[in-house]
Amino acid sequence: MSAIVTHHPVAATGKSSRATQEPVWVRWALISIALAWLALFLFVPLAAVFTEALRKGLAVYWASFTDPDALSAIKLTLLAAVIAVPANLVFGIAAAWAIAKFEFRGKQVLLTLIDLPFAVSPVIAGLIYVLVFGAQGWFGSWLSEHEVKVIFAVPGIVLATIFVTFPFVARELIPLMQAQGTEEEEAAVAMGASDWQTLWRVTLPNVKWGLLYGVILCNARAMGEFGAVSVVSGHIRGMTNTLPLHVEILYNEYNFAAAFAAASLLASLALVTLALKSFVEWKTSAEYRASIEEYSNEH
Amino acid sequence: MPNTCSWKSYSVLPGFGLALGFTILYLSLIVLIPLSATFIKTAELGWDGFWAAVTTPRALASYRLSFGAAAIGAVLNTVFGLLTAWVLVRYTFPGKRLVDAFVDLPFALPTAVAGIALTAVYAPNGWIGHWLEPQGIKVAFTPLGVVVALTFIGLPFVVRTVQPVLEDLEAEIEEAAACLGATRWQTFARVLMPALWPALITGFALAFARAVGEYGSVIFIAGNMPMISEIAPLLIITKLEQYDYAGATAIAVVMLAISFALLLAINGLQWWLGRRHGRRTA
Numbered sequence: 001m002s003a004i005v006t007h008h009p010v011a012a013t014g015k016s017s018r019a020t021q022e023p024v025w026v027r028w029a030l031i032s033i034a035l036a037w038l039a040l041f042l043f044v045p046l047a048a049v050f051t052e053a054l055r056k057g058l059a060v061y062w063a064s065f066t067d068p069d070a071l072s073a074i075k076l077t078l079l080a081a082v083i084a085v086p087a088n089l090v091f092g093i094a095a096a097w098a099i100a101k102f103e104f105r106g107k108q109v110l111l112t113l114i115d116l117p118f119a120v121s122p123v124i125a126g127l128i129y130v131l132v133f134g135a136q137g138w139f140g141s142w143l144s145e146h147e148v149k150v151i152f153a154v155p156g157i158v159l160a161t162i163f164v165t166f167p168f169v170a171r172e173l174i175p176l177m178q179a180q181g182t183e184e185e186e187a188a189v190a191m192g193a194s195d196w197q198t199l200w201r202v203t204l205p206n207v208k209w210g211l212l213y214g215v216i217l218c219n220a221r222a223m224g225e226f227g228a229v230s231v232v233s234g235h236i237r238g239m240t241n242t243l244p245l246h247v248e249i250l251y252n253e254y255n256f257a258a259a260f261a262a263a264s265l266l267a268s269l270a271l272v273t274l275a276l277k278s279f280v281e282w283k284t285s286a287e288y289r290a291s292i293e294e295y296s297n298e299h
Numbered sequence: 300m301p302n303t304c305s306w307k308s309y310s311v312l313p314g315f316g317l318a319l320g321f322t323i324l325y326l327s328l329i330v331l332i333p334l335s336a337t338f339i340k341t342a343e344l345g346w347d348g349f350w351a352a353v354t355t356p357r358a359l360a361s362y363r364l365s366f367g368a369a370a371i372g373a374v375l376n377t378v379f380g381l382l383t384a385w386v387l388v389r390y391t392f393p394g395k396r397l398v399d400a401f402v403d404l405p406f407a408l409p410t411a412v413a414g415i416a417l418t419a420v421y422a423p424n425g426w427i428g429h430w431l432e433p434q435g436i437k438v439a440f441t442p443l444g445v446v447v448a449l450t451f452i453g454l455p456f457v458v459r460t461v462q463p464v465l466e467d468l469e470a471e472i473e474e475a476a477a478c479l480g481a482t483r484w485q486t487f488a489r490v491l492m493p494a495l496w497p498a499l500i501t502g503f504a505l506a507f508a509r510a511v512g513e514y515g516s517v518i519f520i521a522g523n524m525p526m527i528s529e530i531a532p533l534l535i536i537t538k539l540e541q542y543d544y545a546g547a548t549a550i551a552v553v554m555l556a557i558s559f560a561l562l563l564a565i566n567g568l569q570w571w572l573g574r575r576h577g578r579r580t581a
Contacts, residue, residue, distance in 0.1 A: 027390055042401055045416035045420050095318070104306055104307035106306070116330055117330060120555065121551075124554065128337060129333055131340050195314055247411050267412055277407075
């Protein structure tokens with residue numbers, strides 16, 4: 001049956017479907033409105049970032065990246081992401097293993113609790129660490145006695161970043177691992193695979209694209225986080241400024257060319273994220289199609 | 300083999316204790332214990348002090364703006380998100396795949412970048428702002444600017460909840476409607492919309508919940524005038540900068556309570572949708 005359709009593509013788009021299609025002018029009107037809407041909110045602002053960044057020429061644009069404060073902001077942003085993403089990756093795998101592969105009471109509650117950080121305003125995400133580690137917080141006096149700084153220092157920034165990116169990997173992995181069931185792991189265990197072999201050779205290869213997808217989103221948010229980091233950073237130039245905070249400082253000093261130059265770096269990161277995300281989506285749907293084809297060939 | 304713990308079904312797979320233990324420990328240390336600090340800190344104020352702190356005219360104005368602008372943004376996103384999803388699923392046009400990928404831009408673009416970009420575009424001398432200025436419409440540095448930023452932030456949600464539902468709809472029901480003499484509009488309103496409502500409501504709730512707490516993109520475009528264009532998260536920061544920790548935390552507790560209620564509603568809705576579509580929810 002499917003062979004007939006592919007050999008005669010006209011048959012699929014012939015007269016029968018016309019009754020369920022809109023007139024051509026309606027179609028183009030709807031497409032135009034949708035594109036205008038997206039242009040107003042997505043395309044024009046994105047174009048504005050790069051235009052404003054290059055307004056004073058390439059020389060000024062490049063110079064803004066050699067500024068030591070900009071470089072230290074880039075370094076701190078990378079550092080926060082390098083700690084936060086692996087931490088949440090390990091958590092995501094552990095949470096998905098427990099939730100997807102086992103049946104236990106209270107699972108729904110645990111799932112809701114994992115989603116909590118998405119429901120919390122970034123500002124509140126920063127505030128809670130100030131309440132715990134700040135000068136007047138729970139551990140404030142203990143920390144100052146031992147001369148450990150968490151708030152207005154790098155550890156606070158890392159903690160806030162971990163909080164706002166907390167659910168990303170777990171949320172991608174849990175539904176995926178639930179859908180794949182437990183047969184393959186049970187077979188591996190029955191054939192004598194060790195615990196780690198089962199995880200590394202069976203479970204993780206099965207979910208590699210979902211894992212990558214979660215890591216990409218987690219990383220984008222970790223590098224771009226503003227509100228939560230802003231509360232705990234203290235905005236010390238060259239010390240506790242991440243790249244998004246650096247953008248704010250330059251902008252508030254009316255140094256627009258440099259602010260948009262730094263912003264263009266973050267916008268490029270967003271574009272890379274979207275490209276990788278589309279690639280992973282394309283890859284997973286290709287594998288899905290291949291597996292269906294394989295299935296229909298076998299039967 | 301005897302089942303040792305009654306709250307968990309037996310499984311041959313290893314690592315349950317380690318995985319669940321680590322999950323709960325990490326969740327508690329990063330999320331639950333720090334979050335509980337807000338409620339404990341607020342308890343210092345006592346009920347009267349709490350009520351006085353969260354009902355000052357300035358606080359009330361900030362909730363009105365945060366929730367009002369988030370609601371308007373979410374409504375706009377519901378209408379145009381449905382349209383965008385429809386166009387992306389049903390029609391073909393050049394560059395469609397690229398447009399589809401760009402819908403997720405608000406998820407990927409750092410909020411501070413979004414904030415200064417929207418301000419540049421909608422300021423009185425900006426690309427779009429200078430067209431609106433002569434019409435007497437001011438966007439940047441007014442509450443309308445807050446709506447623009449919160450619309451941007453929530454843009455992908457409705458598109459991404461509606462898109463898979465539209466893709467899964469069977470062509471037969473539309474053909475049946477057409478055979479029975481329904482016009483295209485009647486088919487849309489009476490046949491398609493009932494199937495799309497749950498996804499639309501979920502998308503609306505997600506966009507609204509995200510927008511309510513948003514900070515980064517709003518503060519650049521809002522103007523941040525107390526009582527007029529000051530959002531609730533900004534008021535928390537203002538109070539923190541004045542070392543009014545209890546006052547800041549009290550407002551945070553109000554926002555948390557509303558956000559948790561929204562989260563529960565969304566999870567309930569998705570659970571209900573999952574059951575309706577017969578997907579596995581376990």
